[in-house]
Amino acid sequence: MDKEMYSSMSCLMEASPVIERGIALHKMIHFITMALGGDGYLDFMGNEFGHPDWIDFPREGNGWSYDKCRRQWDLVDADHLRFKFMNGFHRAMNLLDDKFPFLASTKQIVSSTGEEDKVIVFERGDLVFVFNFHPENTYDGYKVGCDLPGKYRVALDSDALEFGGLGRVGHDVDHFTSPEGIPGVPETNFNNRPNSFKVLSPPRTCVVYYRVEENQQGSDAEELAVVADVALQDGAEAADLVAMQGHLEGSTLVDNIGSDKTGDVEVEMGDV
Numbered sequence: 457m458d459k460e461m462y463s464s465m466s467c468l469m470e471a472s473p474v475i476e477r478g479i480a481l482h483k484m485i486h487f488i489t490m491a492l493g494g495d496g497y498l499d500f501m502g503n504e505f506g507h508p509d510w511i512d513f514p515r516e517g518n519g520w521s522y523d524k525c526r527r528q529w530d531l532v533d534a535d536h537l538r539f540k541f542m543n544g545f546h547r548a549m550n551l552l553d554d555k556f557p558f559l560a561s562t563k564q565i566v567s568s569t570g571e572e573d574k575v576i577v578f579e580r581g582d583l584v585f586v587f588n589f590h591p592e593n594t595y596d597g598y599k600v601g602c603d604l605p606g607k608y609r610v611a612l613d614s615d616a617l618e619f620g621g622l623g624r625v626g627h628d629v630d631h632f633t634s635p636e637g638i639p640g641v642p643e644t645n646f647n648n649r650p651n652s653f654k655v656l657s658p659p660r661t662c663v664v665y666y667r668v669e670e671n672q673q674g675s676d677a678e679e680l681a682v683v684a685d686v687a688l689q690d691g692a693e694a695a696d697l698v699a700m701q702g703h704l705e706g707s708t709l710v711d712n713i714g715s716d717k718t719g720d721v722e723v724e725m726g727d728v
Contacts, residue, residue, distance in 0.1 A: 457474055457475060457477075457478035457479075457506075458474075460472060460474050460475055460478075461478075461506070461508035462508055465537050465538045465539060466536055466537060466538070467535075467536050467537065467538060468536055471538070471620075475538065477591075477660065478506075479506070479538060479541060479542060479620050480614070480615075480621070480660035480661070481660060482506050482542050483542060483545045483546075483614040483619065483662070484587060484589065484614060484660065484661070484662050486499075486503075486504070486545075486546060486549070487545075487549055487587075487614065487662050488576070488587055488662070490549055490553075490559075491558070491578070491580055491585055492564075492566075492578065492580075494559075495559050495560060496559065497549075497550075497559065499546070501527050502527045502528075502529075504542065504543055504546035504547075505531065505532040505539045505540070505542045505543035505546065506539055506542045507527060507528065507531065507539075508528075508531075509524055509528070510524060511524060511525065511526075511527070512524035512525065513525050538620055541618075541619050541620030541621075542619075542620070544618060544619055545614060545619040545620075548612055548619070549612070552611060552612045552664065555611075556581060556582070556583055556611065556666060557581065558580035558581040558583050559580070561580055561581035563579060563580065563581055563582070563603075564578070564579070564580055565578060565579045565603070565649075566578040567579065567600075567601045567647040567648060567649050568600070568601065568647050573588075573590060573593065573595065574588065574589040574590040574593075575587065575588050575589070575590070575595070575598065575657060576589070577600045577601065577647070579602065579603060582603070582604060582666070582667050583611065583664050583665065583666055584600060584602050584608065584664070584665040584666075585662065585663075585664050585665075586598070586600055586655060586657055586662065586663050586664075586665070587661075587662045588657040588658065588659055588660065588661050588662070589660065590659045590660070591659055591660065592659050593659055594624075594656070594657065594658045594659060595656070595657040596656050597654045597655075597656075598654060598655050598656070598657045599646065599652050599653075599654050600652060600653060600654070600655060601636070601645070601646045601647040601648070601649025601651070601652050602633060602649055602651050602652060602653065602667075603649060603650065603651065604633075604651065604667055605633045605635065605650075605651045606632075606633060606667050606668065606670070607630050607631065607632055607633075607667070607668045607670065608630075608631040608632075608633070608653055608665040608666065608667055608668065609627070609628075609629070609630060609631065609665065609666060609668055610625060610626075610627045610629070610663060610664070610665060611664045611665060611666040612663070612664040613625050613627065613661070613663045613664075614661050614662045614663070615658055615661040615663070621661070622658070624656065624658045624661075625655075625656055625658065625661070625663055626656070630668075631653040631654065631655060631665065632653060633651040633652060633653045634651065634652055634653070635650065635651055636649065636650055636651055636652050637650070653665075
């Protein structure tokens with residue numbers, strides 16, 4: 457984003473194409489590094505929210521200057537700046553692993569890497585990840601392979617409004633799988649996967665899908681527990697939790713968690 461990191465990060469003005477592109481790719485690059493990099497993820501001070509300056513400790517080469525020897529943590533706490541969107545998504549990435557421990561899973565399958573459509577599809581654990589790096593193309597009804605049959609829903613969406621996106625992916629949509637090829641014969645399957653489902657994939661977005669357990673009881677209570685844990689950690693009032701309860705049905709992890717802002721929890725439900 458170059459010089460626009462210093463002049464065009466205000467939410468009080470319309471985002472320029474440079475800023476929109478930069479924030480979208482920042483989220484995607486961080487997430488694909490985390491999701492495909494191994495069983496751990498390391499970030500460096502301030503990168504999680506796109507800090508505009510590097511860190512340079514005093515040394516002979518910079519004249520022993522302290523000018524870059526600091527992080528501007530206030531940038532991410534400023535509600536009117538877009539740094540909060542990148543930080544919120546970074547936090548949601550980690551919360552996704554808390555809820556669906558995919559980093560510790562030995563199941564790691566990259567089923568599709570299309571140079572022409574610029575889409576990468578892979579599985580970590582039982583989650584299905586769809587990264588669309590194309591700068592312009594939206595794929596409606598894009599077919600992705602998966603292991604387990606059933607119903608899938610959005611678990612995390614970089615294009616969600618609370619992460620500075622455009623809210624193009626529906627979070628209340630059920631994606632039902634179709635069997636592919638001959639059971640037990642991978643070469644007859646779709647991208648060597650025994651099942652598939654179709655999704656909407658906007659440009660420069662990454663979306664994660666989880667399999668819904670149809671026989672799971674008390675799912676709403678489980679979601680409320682997740683929200684309550686996050687809210688209490690961030691100092692939310694008990695009254696806020698009561699208000700959340702009525703909106704849980706059909707919400708996803710992203711909808712429940714909202715954005716990351718010290719001392720405050722914003723819960724955006726039904727907006728996307």
